[in-house]
Amino acid sequence: xxxxxxxxxxxxxxxxxxxxxxxxxxxxxxxxxxxxxxxxxxxxxxxxxxxxxxxxxxxxxxxxxxxxxxxxxxxxxxxxxxxxxxxxxxxxxxxxxxxxxxxxxxxxxxxxxxxxxxxxxxxxxxxxxxxxxxxxxxxxxxxxxxxxxxxxxxxxxxxxxxxxxxxxxxxxxxxxxxxxxxxxxxxxxxxxxxxxxxxxxxxxxxxxxxxxxxxxxxxxxxxxxxxxxxxxxxxxxxxxxxxxxxxxxxxxxxxxxxxxxxxxxxxxxxxxxxxxxxxxxxxxxxxxxxxxxxxxxxxxxxxxxxxxxxxxxxxxxxxxxxxxxxxxxxxxxxxxxxxxxxxxxxxxxxxxxxxxxxxxxxxxxxxxxxxxxxxxxxxxxxxxxxxxxxxxxxxxxxxxxxxxxxxxxxxxxxxxxxxxxxxxxxxxxxxxxxxxxxxxxxxxxxxxxxxxxxxxxxxxxxxxx
Numbered sequence: 001x002x003x004x005x006x007x008x009x010x011x012x013x014x015x016x017x018x019x020x021x022x023x024x025x026x027x028x029x030x031x032x033x034x035x036x037x038x039x040x041x042x043x044x045x046x047x048x049x050x051x052x053x054x055x056x057x058x059x060x061x062x063x064x065x066x067x068x069x070x071x072x073x074x075x076x077x078x079x080x081x082x083x084x085x086x087x088x089x090x091x092x093x094x095x096x097x098x099x100x101x102x103x104x105x106x107x108x109x110x111x112x113x114x115x116x117x118x119x120x121x122x123x124x125x126x127x128x129x130x131x132x133x134x135x136x137x138x139x140x141x142x143x144x145x146x147x148x149x150x151x152x153x154x155x156x157x158x159x160x161x162x163x164x165x166x167x168x169x170x171x172x173x174x175x176x177x178x179x180x181x182x183x184x185x186x187x188x189x190x191x192x193x194x195x196x197x198x199x200x201x202x203x204x205x206x207x208x209x210x211x212x213x214x215x216x217x218x219x220x221x222x223x224x225x226x227x228x229x230x231x232x233x234x235x236x237x238x239x240x241x242x243x244x245x246x247x248x249x250x251x252x253x254x255x256x257x258x259x260x261x262x263x264x265x266x267x268x269x270x271x272x273x274x275x276x277x278x279x280x281x282x283x284x285x286x287x288x289x290x291x292x293x294x295x296x297x298x299x300x301x302x303x304x305x306x307x308x309x310x311x312x313x314x315x316x317x318x319x320x321x322x323x324x325x326x327x328x329x330x331x332x333x334x335x336x337x338x339x340x341x342x343x344x345x346x347x348x349x350x351x352x353x354x355x356x357x358x359x360x361x362x363x364x365x366x367x368x369x370x371x372x373x374x375x376x377x378x379x380x381x382x383x384x385x386x387x388x389x390x391x392x393x394x395x396x397x398x399x400x401x402x403x404x405x406x407x408x409x410x411x412x413x414x415x416x417x418x419x420x421x422x423x424x425x426x427x428x429x430x431x432x433x434x435x436x437x438x439x440x441x442x443x444x445x446x447x448x449x450x451x452x453x454x455x456x457x458x459x460x461x462x463x464x465x
Contacts, residue, residue, distance in 0.1 A: 040070050047079060056083045060309065064340075067099075071343035074103035078110055085113065089278065090121055095311060108137050115147070122217070124155035142172050149181055156221075158185050195224065198231070209235040213248050225256060243269070250282075259290055270299070277306035281313050293320050308340045318350040330354035338367075345374035349385050356392050364392045383413030387420060390427060399431040418447040422454055429463040437463070 047062035060083050066076035081097035084090075094117055101110050111134050118127035131148040138144065145168040152161035165182045169175075198215035205211040216231035232252055235245045246265055253262035266283040273279050284299030297320045303313050314337040321330035334351030341347055348371035355364035368389045375382040386409040393402035406424045410417060425440035441458045453464055 040066055040073065043069070044073070044076060047076070051079065051083065056087055059083055064309065068340070068342055072103060074100045074107070074110075077103070078107070078113070081117075082113060085117055085120075088120075090117060091278075092309060092311075093117055094121075106137075108134070111137065122214075124151045127151045128155070139171075142168065145172070146177065146181075149178075153181075153185055161185050195219070195222075195227070198227075207238070209238050209242055209245055212238070213245065216248065216252065220252060220255065228252065243273070250286075254286075259286065262286060263290070270302075275306065277303040277310055277313075280306065281310050284313070284316065288316065288320075293323065296320065308336075311341055311344070314341065315346065315350075318347070318354075322350060322354060325357075327354040327357045331358065331360070343374060345371045345378065345381060345385070348374065349381070349388065352392065353388050356388060356395070359395075361392055361395050364388075365396065368392055379412050383409045383416060383420075386412065387416070387423060390423060394427045394430060397430075399427055402427050403431070418444050418449050421447070422449065422451070422457075425457070426463050429457070434461055437461075 043062045043065040047059045047066065050056070050059035050062060060080055063076045063080045063083070066073050067080075070076075077096045077100035081093045081095075081100060084093035084096060097110060097114055097117065100107070101114070104110065111130055115127060115130045115134065118124075118130060128148055128151045131144050131151065134141070134144045135148070145164065149161050149164040149168060152158075152164055162182065162185055165178055165185070169178050172178075198218050201211045201215045201218075212231045212235035216228045216235070218228075219225075219231060220228035229252060232245065232249050235242070235248070239245060246269055250262045250265050253259070253265070263283070263286050266279065266286055270276075270279045270283050280299045280303035284296040284303065287293075287299060288296035297317065300313050300317045300320070303310060304317065308314075314333070317333050318330055318337065321327070321333060331351065331354045334347060334354060337347045338344070338351060348367045352364045352368035352371060355361075355367065368385060371385045372382070372389060375385050386405045390402045390405035390409065393399075393405060403424070406420055406427060410420045410424070413420075421440045422444040425437040425444065427437075428434075428440065429437035438458060438461050441454055445454055445458065456464055
């Protein structure tokens with residue numbers, strides 16, 4: 001492969017940790033689209049109508065059509081996030097909500113939904129940050145201050161929680177609730193143990209599986225591995241069919257490095273829930289982490305057949321096809337991916353790379369230009385985009401512009417200097433400056449490149465495709 005492919009690869013009391021084993025996805029800039037405003041409004045109101053009638057799948061489809069036509073529609077992303085949250089699709093919800101907040105960071109309803117999302121996920125550090133923003137936006141709402149104290153306490157930051165109580169009481173005065181919370185924290189700071197807190201949680205809610213899930217996570221963090229697993233087994237006994245418990249078990253085994261045990265659970269889950277694309281995606285991701293890209297691809301494709309709305313699956317499928325050098329399939333999947341997510345730089349980058357490898361330079365040029373536009377602000381990704389851009393232009397014999405692009409890549413990401421210097425040499429060799437080309441190839445070699453093709457270029461003083 002003649003260039004680098006960038007692969008974009010975290011607790012709330014009484015709530016379980018539901019894992020998402022996917023790679024992290026970056027927030028790219030939005031692509032400007034000239035949209036038919038009447039069509040956009042029509043799809044938006046269709047979504048609202050479906051939402052009111054509780055037809056959430058059709059509602060999400062309508063709102064996705066809105067953002068496909070006009071990626072600047074923050075309210076549509078918010079509606080998607082809200083609908084995904086209602087269906088407990090927390091990863092998808094967070095992805096859409098971040099899009100909405102990128103476009104409009106001052107809409108308080110977006111921040112309120114984000115707070116609820118992080119509560120459900122059990123992401124206490126994230127929740128604290130959101131609550132601090134809400135406090136700035138609505139400084140006279142005492143509930144935000146109390147929630148911040150609780151989130152800090154749950155995350156184990158007792159001193160931070162006590163300081164938060166200081167701020168609360170300074171603004172609103174001392175209350176029964178704040179005194180009780182402060183007293184509880186002071187006691188915890190002195191002598192509270194994970195076992196003690198876990199026991200209290202279970203005692204308070206002995207029939208609630210979330211109590212056991214929270215207690216398990218608490219014990220696992222404290223290094224009480226067998227005790228944590230016992231809590232999960234008790235939760236399983238309370239509700240043998242609970243998907244939430246099964247996913248918590250997967251979370252536990254992954255954290256403990258027992259990947260095969262986690263895989264066995266996910267294998268059973270996908271067999272029992274053939275209509276849930278999230279489970280196929282999670283199983284695929286686990287298989288991929290185990291090095292079984294072939295079987296992972298099978299699971300990812302099943303996920304895509306069920307739903308096109310799990311963005312990271314598109315990325316993983318493209319990544320596997322490119323790694324396998326199956327560029328024809330990468331072009332097919334990449335073309336479908338950008339039709340569903342027309343505002344993601346990395347998808348256009350993958351697509352352009354595959355087209356470049358299949359000598360489809362005109363199409364590659366169009367898509368890499370779009371990737372460059374969307375990747376603004378994503379320095380490492382943009383460097384890779386400029387690299388591929390340079391290679392496409394080189395193959396179109398536009399050497400001066402190609403040289404400009406590879407120089408940008410070198411400036412943006414010096415860590416890839418070895419690769420980019422080789423490509424720079426390729427451009428100069430085809431441009432006719434063989435002496436300078438050989439010098440750059442030697443610099444790439446001296447930086448550690450073991451490429452046999454590079455050695456051949458240096459020895460024969462000419463470019464090889």
